[in-house]
Amino acid sequence: MTKNLKNKNLPDPIAMREEIMKKYPRKVAKKRTSAFVVNDPVEIPEVQANVRTIPGIITQRGCTYAGCKGVVLGPTRDVVNIVHGPIGCSFYAWLTRRNQTAPPTENDVNYIPYAFSTDMQDENIVFGGEKKLKEAIREAYNEFKPHSIAIFSTCPVGLIGDDVHSVARDMKAELGINIFGFSCEGYRGVSQSAGHHIANNGVFKHVVGINQEKKLTTKFRMNMMGEYNIGGDAFVLEEYFEEMGIDLVASFSGNSTIESYEYSDQVDLNIVMCHRSINYIAEMMEKKYGIPWFKVNFIGADATAKSLRKMAQFYGDAGMIKATEALIEREMAKVKAVIDEVKPKVEGKTVMMFVGGSRAHHYQELFKEMGMKVVAAGYEFAHRDDYEGRRVIPNIKIDADTRNIEDLVVDKDEKLYRPDLQEKKAALEKQNFEFEDYVGMMPDMDKNTLVIDDISHHESEKLIELYKPDLFCAGIKEKYVVQKSGIPLKQLHSYDYGGPYAGFEGAINFYKEIDRMINASVWKLIDAPWKLEPEIVGSVVTD
Amino acid sequence: MLLRHTKKASEAVDRKALTINPAKTCQPVGAMYAALGVHGCLPHSHGSQGCCSYHRSVLTRHYKDPIMASTSSFTEGSSVFGGQANLLTSLSNIFSIYEPDIVAIHSTCLSETIGDDLKQISEKALADGKIPEGKFVVQAATPSYVGSHVTGYANMVTAFVDKFAFKTDEKRRQVNLISGWVEPSDMTELKRIMKVMKVPYVLLPDTSDVVNTPLTGKFKMYPTGGTTIAQMASMGDSIGTIGTGAFCTKDAAIALENKCKVPFKITDVPVGLRATDRFIQAVAKMAKVSVPDEITKERGVLVDAIADMQQYFHNKKVAVYGDPDTITPLVEFLLDLGMKPTAIVSGTPGKAFMKNMETILSEKCPEAKYLNGPTADMYRMHTWIKENPVDLIIGNTYGKYIARDENIPFVRFGFPIIDRIGHSYFPTVGYMGTLRLVEKILNALMDYQDANCPEEKFELVM
Numbered sequence A: 001m002t003k004n005l006k007n008k009n010l011p012d013p014i015a016m017r018e019e020i021m022k023k024y025p026r027k028v029a030k031k032r033t034s035a036f037v038v039n040d041p042v043e044i045p046e047v048q049a050n051v052r053t054i055p056g057i058i059t060q061r062g063c064t065y066a067g068c069k070g071v072v073l074g075p076t077r078d079v080v081n082i083v084h085g086p087i088g089c090s091f092y093a094w095l096t097r098r099n100q101t102a103p104p105t106e107n108d109v110n111y112i113p114y115a116f117s118t119d120m121q122d123e124n125i126v127f128g129g130e131k132k133l134k135e136a137i138r139e140a141y142n143e144f145k146p147h148s149i150a151i152f153s154t155c156p157v158g159l160i161g162d163d164v165h166s167v168a169r170d171m172k173a174e175l176g177i178n179i180f181g182f183s184c185e186g187y188r189g190v191s192q193s194a195g196h197h198i199a200n201n202g203v204f205k206h207v208v209g210i211n212q213e214k215k216l217t218t219k220f221r222m223n224m225m226g227e228y229n230i231g232g233d234a235f236v237l238e239e240y241f242e243e244m245g246i247d248l249v250a251s252f253s254g255n256s257t258i259e260s261y262e263y264s265d266q267v268d269l270n271i272v273m274c275h276r277s278i279n280y281i282a283e284m285m286e287k288k289y290g291i292p293w294f295k296v297n298f299i300g301a302d303a304t305a306k307s308l309r310k311m312a313q314f315y316g317d318a319g320m321i322k323a324t325e326a327l328i329e330r331e332m333a334k335v336k337a338v339i340d341e342v343k344p345k346v347e348g349k350t351v352m353m354f355v356g357g358s359r360a361h362h363y364q365e366l367f368k369e370m371g372m373k374v375v376a377a378g379y380e381f382a383h384r385d386d387y388e389g390r391r392v393i394p395n396i397k398i399d400a401d402t403r404n405i406e407d408l409v410v411d412k413d414e415k416l417y418r419p420d421l422q423e424k425k426a427a428l429e430k431q432n433f434e435f436e437d438y439v440g441m442m443p444d445m446d447k448n449t450l451v452i453d454d455i456s457h458h459e460s461e462k463l464i465e466l467y468k469p470d471l472f473c474a475g476i477k478e479k480y481v482v483q484k485s486g487i488p489l490k491q492l493h494s495y496d497y498g499g500p501y502a503g504f505e506g507a508i509n510f511y512k513e514i515d516r517m518i519n520a521s522v523w524k525l526i527d528a529p530w531k532l533e534p535e536i537v538g539s540v541v542t543d
Numbered sequence B: 001m002l003l004r005h006t007k008k009a010s011e012a013v014d015r016k017a018l019t020i021n022p023a024k025t026c027q028p029v030g031a032m033y034a035a036l037g038v039h040g041c042l043p044h045s046h047g048s049q050g051c052c053s054y055h056r057s058v059l060t061r062h063y064k065d066p067i068m069a070s071t072s073s074f075t076e077g078s079s080v081f082g083g084q085a086n087l088l089t090s091l092s093n094i095f096s097i098y099e100p101d102i103v104a105i106h107s108t109c110l111s112e113t114i115g116d117d118l119k120q121i122s123e124k125a126l127a128d129g130k131i132p133e134g135k136f137v138v139q140a141a142t143p144s145y146v147g148s149h150v151t152g153y154a155n156m157v158t159a160f161v162d163k164f165a166f167k168t169d170e171k172r173r174q175v176n177l178i179s180g181w182v183e184p185s186d187m188t189e190l191k192r193i194m195k196v197m198k199v200p201y202v203l204l205p206d207t208s209d210v211v212n213t214p215l216t217g218k219f220k221m222y223p224t225g226g227t228t229i230a231q232m233a234s235m236g237d238s239i240g241t242i243g244t245g246a247f248c249t250k251d252a253a254i255a256l257e258n259k260c261k262v263p264f265k266i267t268d269v270p271v272g273l274r275a276t277d278r279f280i281q282a283v284a285k286m287a288k289v290s291v292p293d294e295i296t297k298e299r300g301v302l303v304d305a306i307a308d309m310q311q312y313f314h315n316k317k318v319a320v321y322g323d324p325d326t327i328t329p330l331v332e333f334l335l336d337l338g339m340k341p342t343a344i345v346s347g348t349p350g351k352a353f354m355k356n357m358e359t360i361l362s363e364k365c366p367e368a369k370y371l372n373g374p375t376a377d378m379y380r381m382h383t384w385i386k387e388n389p390v391d392l393i394i395g396n397t398y399g400k401y402i403a404r405d406e407n408i409p410f411v412r413f414g415f416p417i418i419d420r421i422g423h424s425y426f427p428t429v430g431y432m433g434t435l436r437l438v439e440k441i442l443n444a445l446m447d448y449q450d451a452n453c454p455e456e457k458f459e460l461v462m
């Protein structure tokens, strides 16, 4: 049964959308209306997504470089990431994304606290920056002797014709370490999303599987994809996997090393957390090595239990299944104790969520567990499949912006391909075990809720005015805009410097955090006590 | 160790091409900040949307207040064919949806590399009727491969003066105060000082009550603060201009002189005792007023506090990084306190910085190492600290990594400060602001002593 969000306290969604669009010039209103839909979880309507932001509109979105360097490659600690461009792009991506990392010992490598840039100057723009880039790579090598070096191009680089890939090849030959480049200039795509794809391609081409010397011998091997260890999420999950007896070979890319990617082809399974940013590598690894993948979600206690069970079922090992059940039982008891306490205080409260390419979906689990109502949600840089499910992929129009990004042609590796895993996959599929699955956000949302892609400032301001939600979830740029209206905003990129929110422990943290946010006294102290009193006439003040 | 790969200066390679842990950022963020200091103004970033997103984010983290700005949202097509169409669409959308009085456009590396001419496009927008009656567009070229965030600030302020200041036949008994990049709290303090001195003034830009607004339950896209169009217009009739900080304000002061024949004087940002002395004297001289007793009293209070606590400053070594306009008077002040600023970097290029440092340091602290421009970065400063340890670090939030690794007391000063509050509300300019700086330095040093000294050396009275 699908729930229908008909609540007499909430405005009629269609009328409200019209009201919001009124302010827009006609052309803008037309475009925005296609990205602003009223949900039906059964007859899922089409959402316009992954198209350019209209110039002049105040948007949440960032750029391709942010998606490539910031999101996918940023959290990896043993690579020197040199940003080729003027200083700013490197400066802003310096430590601002909260990917935690835990080098095993004091002597292990960790370059995450460093920002490396070629700091291009006028003459580099005029005469080209390749020479400076080469010199910068030499200097980085001489200073640090890193395992590998990655180069990220920012906007001017492509325009002036610097070829970072040929520089990478030359320097690789000169220095004898792995060096690879990314053409992730900010303008390459319509959002961060293009950068994810470019990063996936580069890592797959230049890193995955290049170490065939190291042979892994553990019994159950897996990679985790699309988990970025914001606030320590990955640390929580790593403990679960260990308890289940799974060897987490590589994480793309929270708490990770490039070195581990080099032998990450030796796994039996890839699990995918953030579908948007990483599905490309998962698919390419399946094509090349026959490694199956499925979608998981560790945000929400029930979702975590479901995902862990599915993993255990995949391996089909009795010991693992038992350990998993024990883990879930033990952790669920703790979760229940907290949810019983928190739920009465937050139940029925309304939430809006506009963030990322998977979080606005994943976090709905946690709100459901607390009995809160998500009345509107949307992503910043998702594609239609993240809303409507992978079944729409064949129907997605490929526009010029998407065509810009190379789709790697991947062939089967005859030597390393694992037919046994594909046989296992086929057998499991017969038992209704789903692989390559992602149903998207909309089937999980109530009827008549709003689904809005790439929400603009004007739209969120109006939504707040018309809906008066109890909580808003978005990012740093929206944080104080919303809070000035007296509504708490939870950042779901940086977690407001809290977390972890993944797994059972994370769910507990999140319940408590939302209770704290919504019920903090400060929101009731906004009006001065004399605001409602009659004005005092007469005065003892002399002037 | 967080910065576990940093070497001692004597073991580090000589870098010319690679910047590590920059002590500067890029022009547009300065232009954006300056534009927020004008009332009813929406900053607009002409480029790909990533820059705008980053600039808004860092300013938001620094102020914990809304930072509104729009973007031309370039994609591959605009990068090939130029950004004119994007900017024209932007302007008509902005004026109808967000209704600012002024749109302050700054370029980015991308639009500069393409060669978009902001002025010509703005003129076309006007001709095409895309700028409503009574609304304005100003533009500043802010390529980040030249200068730094400081340069962007200077360029935007200059653009405002160029656009709005006018000379009429009527002289006004007022002083233009063009402020270097300081906090909104500092802007409020500058205004208070002018009031105490009874000197009518126009302050440009003025970010107070824009980026440090109250929580009222209602979001205001254009808060109450900011220099108004009328105030900017009147600057052409003022008796003179004082610019605080040459890097940030000299261009604007010159532009105003050229356009309206208003004479100017550049002083330092009034951080520290003597820089404030010079500022007060400049104001008094230009406005032909004598310095009121209240200001002299404030000065006396600052001197008193320094005299009381001088022993704690004496010969303490300090590492300083940040913007030339603020760290130059700061270094001078540290010497006046009896401290030794031994490691100083500023990513912002400009020959004046090295010259000023030499003048200030050569006699009193000849062992000081200082550098500015490309590769004058925090990594370099850290290698110096490893070679020659310091007792205190002063600079933006990024210094906390060095402070923790080396166990050195740390005072936050500059941009960005994204892990503490205070800078929005409490100034560090003028005598009173300097007093706060003195307090902060003392707290850092004395908290360190309290936490780290042997038990038998633990002092009750200090």
Ligand code: SF4
Binding pocket: A085, A086, A087, A088, A089, A090, A154, A155, A156, B026, B027, B028, B050, B051, B054, B107, B108, B109, B110, B144
């Ligand atoms: S491209 Fe230029 S303007 Fe944009 S963030 Fe980078 S350095 Fe700054």
Ligand code: SF4
Binding pocket: A063, A064, A065, A066, A089, A153, A154, A155, A156, A184, A185, A186, A187, B048, B049, B050, B051, B052, B054, B108, B109, B110
């Ligand atoms: S210059 Fe380009 S790459 Fe750099 S932040 Fe701006 S949009 Fe992104």
